[in-house]
Amino acid sequence: MPRDWGALPGWLLRQSAPAVANAANSGPNWPALALFAATAVLGMVLLALGLARVRWLGGRGR
Secondary structure (H helix, E strand, O other): OOOOHHHHHHHHHOOOHHHHHHHHOOOOOHHHHHHHHHHHHHHHHHHHHHHHOOHHHOOOOO
8 A cells, every 4th residue: 555645546546646637637527427417316316205105106195
């Protein structure tokens, strides 16, 4: 493990520090952000449906 914690991302990715810096400065990863957002929205919708105890999810409804 490196003594310099600043080198930790490069150490974890087995890349050089310039490669990590270049990846960090290349802009957002739009497909990954879209997948993250879609997963978050789906999770919130499922949580809301579960909390609302809708009938078609097996709850009693209100």
